[in-house]
Amino acid sequence: MRTKSLKFVFVVAILSLMSLSVMATGTEPFAKIETKENSTTVLMRLSTNEADVTIKDSKGNILFSDFIANAKNVVRPYNLEKLDDGIYFIEVENQVQGNIHQVTIEDENVVLERNIETYYKPIFDLNEEYLAINLMTLGEKASLKLIDVQDHVIFDENIDSVSFHRILNLSNLKEGFYHAQVYVGERVYSKVFSHKR
Numbered sequence: 001m002r003t004k005s006l007k008f009v010f011v012v013a014i015l016s017l018m019s020l021s022v023m024a025t026g027t028e029p030f031a032k033i034e035t036k037e038n039s040t041t042v043l044m045r046l047s048t049n050e051a052d053v054t055i056k057d058s059k060g061n062i063l064f065s066d067f068i069a070n071a072k073n074v075v076r077p078y079n080l081e082k083l084d085d086g087i088y089f090i091e092v093e094n095q096v097q098g099n100i101h102q103v104t105i106e107d108e109n110v111v112l113e114r115n116i117e118t119y120y121k122p123i124f125d126l127n128e129e130y131l132a133i134n135l136m137t138l139g140e141k142a143s144l145k146l147i148d149v150q151d152h153v154i155f156d157e158n159i160d161s162v163s164f165h166r167i168l169n170l171s172n173l174k175e176g177f178y179h180a181q182v183y184v185g186e187r188v189y190s191k192v193f194s195h196k197r
Contacts, residue, residue, distance in 0.1 A: 030071075031092040033101050035110045040081035042103065042110055046071035048094040053078075058087045080110055089116075096121055122182040124191040129171050131180060131193070135164040140185040149177045170195055 030048040035041075044053065051071040055064040055078065063083070068074060071094075080088070083105055090101045097120045102113040120136035133144060139162055146155035146168060155168060168180075179192040 030094050030097070031099055033090060033092075033103075033112055035103070035112045038109060040079060040083075040105070040108055040110055042078045042080060042090065042112075044076045044078065044090075044092065046074045046076065046092075048072065050094065052091075052093045054091045054093075055080075056089045056091065058089075063088075080105060081108070087113075093121070096123060119184065119187070122184075122189050122191075124180065126191070126193055128196070129169065131168045131170060131191070133164070133166050133168070133180065133182065135159070135182060135184070137162055137164060137184055142182065142184045145181045145183075147179055147181060148174075154178070 030046065031051065032045040034043045034045065036043075046068065048071050051068045053064075053066040053068065053076070054062055056062055064078075066076070066078075068076065078090075080103075085105050085107070088103050088105065090103060092099050092101070097118065099115055100117040100119075102116050104111045104113055119138065119140075122133050122135040125132040125134075131146075135142065137159055142159035142164065144155070144157045144159060144164075144166060145153055147153055154173070157166070173195050175194075175196050177192065177194050179190050182189045
């Protein structure tokens with residue numbers, strides 16, 4: 001049993017280092033946004049397994065959301081002609097990261113301002129004995145909590161590093177449902193799981 005646990009820890013550590021190095025070195029963007037002159041249409045070129053696309057106004061209100069199940073080599077048009085002049089944000093997320101793009105609509109034209117933020121989502125790896133969490137915070141304030149079904153906090157840690165890797169040993173937990181919550185800035189990510197002995 002101990003050999004199995006050590007093998008798991010080793011595999012998780014290698015996978016974590018690989019995923020963090022890919023995130024840190026950067027890859028081709030999974031979403032590219034294009035606009036055309038004298039047009040209210042935004043073209044989204046996607047190259048990922050799946051993607052969530054959300055369009056928000058300047059106050060953060062969600063105006064439109066779209067889930068694309070198979071987004072490899074997909075070009076999706078979004079017509080913004082019904083929106084008033086102003087600033088809007090297009091947020092695109094895949095399984096590991098998100099990009100927020102700012103667009104300005106003025107006189108029936110859409111101008112792509114810039115990609116104002118890239119963020120990374122935590123990667124959760126779960127088996128019977130361990131929960132491994134990998135995260136690139138990019139310097140944002142972050143924390144991790146493990147909470148049981150009665151809302152008791154089992155584990156709580158502030159994260160003050162640019163990259164974070166933690167393996168939580170689940171062998172001492174009682175049977176039941178738990179959720180790991182990772183807070184990064186104003187975003188919250190959860191992993192709900194059941195634990196059996």
